[in-house]
Amino acid sequence: MRSSKRLHRSAAGKPARQTVPRVPERRTDDADVHSMLWRSYLPDDARSKSLGLLKPHERPLRSLPEVLEKNQGKIPKPLLGIAVWNQVPSVDPNSRAPAPALDPALEQLLHTVLDLDGRTACSLRASPSYDAFPPYPDQLILDTRYVKQHHGHKAIATLEICVPTPFDPRHPNTDQAAEFDRLKLIADPRTWSACKLFWSQIERCDPSRIVKQPKTKRSINARLHLPGEKGAVSELVRLDIVEFSNDNPLRAHIRFEIRENRLTKLCHGYIGVQKEPGRPGAARVSNRKIVQFAPGWLDNYAFETLRYWLQAETVTLIGAASRSHRGGDK
Amino acid sequence: MNPLRSGESWWKSPQASLQRAALWNPYFYRFFGSEHGHVQSGLRPLSGDESCRALSQVVELSGGQHPRPTMLKRCLSRMWSSGYRPSNQDYDSMFKGLASKAVPHAATPDEAFKALLQDGDHNPSRAVRPQPEQADAMVAEARVSRDSEPTAVTFDGNVWTVKKEFLVHSPIKGVIGLLNPVNWQLLTPFFKKTQRIDPPQNPTGPTEPWSGVLHEEVVINWNTVAVQSFDALLKIDYTVARDMARADYSLKYEKDNQIVVDDGYAEARREASQATRYIGYKRLRFASSFLNLVAPALLCMFIEQDEVGFRDLLEREADAIAPHVSAANETVKAPKK
Numbered sequence: 119m120r121s122s123k124r125l126h127r128s129a130a131g132k133p134a135r136q137t138v139p140r141v142p143e144r145r146t147d148d149a150d151v152h153s154m155l156w157r158s159y160l161p162d163d164a165r166s167k168s169l170g171l172l173k174p175h176e177r178p179l180r181s182l183p184e185v186l187e188k189n190q191g192k193i194p195k196p197l198l199g200i201a202v203w204n205q206v207p208s209v210d211p212n213s214r215a216p217a218p219a220l221d222p223a224l225e226q227l228l229h230t231v232l233d234l235d236g237r238t239a240c241s242l243r244a245s246p247s248y249d250a251f252p253p254y255p256d257q258l259i260l261d262t263r264y265v266k267q268h269h270g271h272k273a274i275a276t277l278e279i280c281v282p283t284p285f286d287p288r289h290p291n292t293d294q295a296a297e298f299d300r301l302k303l304i305a306d307p308r309t310w311s312a313c314k315l316f317w318s319q320i321e322r323c324d325p326s327r328i329v330k331q332p333k334t335k336r337s338i339n340a341r342l343h344l345p346g347e348k349g350a351v352s353e354l355v356r357l358d359i360v361e362f363s364n365d366n367p368l369r370a371h372i373r374f375e376i377r378e379n380r381l382t383k384l385c386h387g388y389i390g391v392q393k394e395p396g397r398p399g400a401a402r403v404s405n406r407k408i409v410q411f412a413p414g415w416l417d418n419y420a421f422e423t424l425r426y427w428l429q430a431e432t433v434t435l436i437g438a439a440s441r442s443h444r445g446g447d448k
Numbered sequence: 449m450n451p452l453r454s455g456e457s458w459w460k461s462p463q464a465s466l467q468r469a470a471l472w473n474p475y476f477y478r479f480f481g482s483e484h485g486h487v488q489s490g491l492r493p494l495s496g497d498e499s500c501r502a503l504s505q506v507v508e509l510s511g512g513q514h515p516r517p518t519m520l521k522r523c524l525s526r527m528w529s530s531g532y533r534p535s536n537q538d539y540d541s542m543f544k545g546l547a548s549k550a551v552p553h554a555a556t557p558d559e560a561f562k563a564l565l566q567d568g569d570h571n572p573s574r575a576v577r578p579q580p581e582q583a584d585a586m587v588a589e590a591r592v593s594r595d596s597e598p599t600a601v602t603f604d605g606n607v608w609t610v611k612k613e614f615l616v617h618s619p620i621k622g623v624i625g626l627l628n629p630v631n632w633q634l635l636t637p638f639f640k641k642t643q644r645i646d647p648p649q650n651p652t653g654p655t656e657p658w659s660g661v662l663h664e665e666v667v668i669n670w671n672t673v674a675v676q677s678f679d680a681l682l683k684i685d686y687t688v689a690r691d692m693a694r695a696d697y698s699l700k701y702e703k704d705n706q707i708v709v710d711d712g713y714a715e716a717r718r719e720a721s722q723a724t725r726y727i728g729y730k731r732l733r734f735a736s737s738f739l740n741l742v743a744p745a746l747l748c749m750f751i752e753q754d755e756v757g758f759r760d761l762l763e764r765e766a767d768a769i770a771p772h773v774s775a776a777n778e779t780v781k782a783p784k785k
Binding site: 294295366367368393394395396397398399 | 657683684685687688689692694696698711712713715729731
């Protein structure tokens, strides 16, 4: 392929190399939340190193649960639930060994966020049903599955989550078909800005600016935010839609590729939503990504980062789709 | 003739019980062989000769013609392939007489009998051995061209599952109408009632999607004496698109707690202008250990009768389906648990 296809034309009519402007790393609340949540996925040694990333007034805090507890107002509840769940050790419920002593801050968070005591949480953590998501007290998850594998330098992971429609039990009389239609919007990238931790500034590329772009392949410009060594980092990325379908009343899906950028050398994604066969009133959301992160912390902890990305994106988008028709009430 | 109305009265007639009892015979013997001494006498299926007589009565009570010729043909061919041979000359001529009713275009009873055996040879539920030496493309081609896939029954250690795929030589519109759960009672003889209990405010047609609760009454005649019925409420999600439709269902509860698991789906996809692919999938677990023992045979009987129902109602009837709204909008009370 000739490189000229990727060029924009300048005002003078001369080809100008298309550049993705670099943006400063975010030092906002979102960036801090990003950093805190990501650290909940990292192994202990990496986490202790990353504690240095906190703002100066947070340095005296000793543990991640304390950080989470202090900042719980800033973190969306479902994501806080996952971060807390990541800290809970799993204990075989049939074991006679005494339950491990939990950090008091973690005990408090478990009680506040998940309405669980430490001992129950540890035994539930051992159940495969609660591997990907904790038992949220106010939201029912029918089942989940998380599968990961690596292929060369690429990390591959799939998260599946089966949820009831309507998802929010506070609104049981919501029209089931309409609720599923809203859930299908998850496959539309224009709704991804609801997951503001990872996505913002999502907009269709101006077709007139792109030379000889294939009609079947639409592209989207978006700002991708990923956690990093020095807090969250963001990058304006070009997302090429390989396949998109949302006109089937049973399912919707998107396949896309993110062009190489400062954060990811390669990223192929799939998000699918479908009515669960043989389970009226249930829908399954599948989120799959094949990623090769840029060298550095992200690449060193590729699977941890990918799991965080998939979980946070999925649960946030489902919650946003469920709330969308009620004017975004929380 | 409107297929959405044609079957309703017949399934409630006395001869339908005979038909159901006769149907259970070949399925039981196919799965469990001819030795049935361990089965409780009340639940013992009809013998081959008794089934033959029951089917003759069905024909006689129906005015000399079986109202569902495909059902009769499949029933006879399955009886034959499950090992039934008439015990004397009377039953032999009775069987051949039934064969000529089942294959009306045959010139002689012998010709009809041959056609019946041929149908048995093409019986999709016969064991099909995988042929690994065949190239994948050839296997794929064979799958596409086959009208009916073998019935697959599996057991995952807890629940029985059955899957059936076949081609209906009819436009998708007619198939979708019968796929609507409120019309299941027209498709197979086992449904005494399939009625929506939360009807919508405005009338809906048979091809309009809906989600809600269905009250179904299912009857199984183990023989001409013993009858078992199930009175269940099912959660339904019936989705319709231009080229496909799917009815998902799952058990809310059965009145007498006889069923533990009952869920699945029926799906229809447009394959060509005059061809529709049907996929039926069902998971089942009874509370009774005896019923779980016979569950694979029961499931096969249930799902294979779907195929027979579609062929009888759509491939034999030329008329298009007219809108049928009454069943979807009648109000009935949920059975007390």
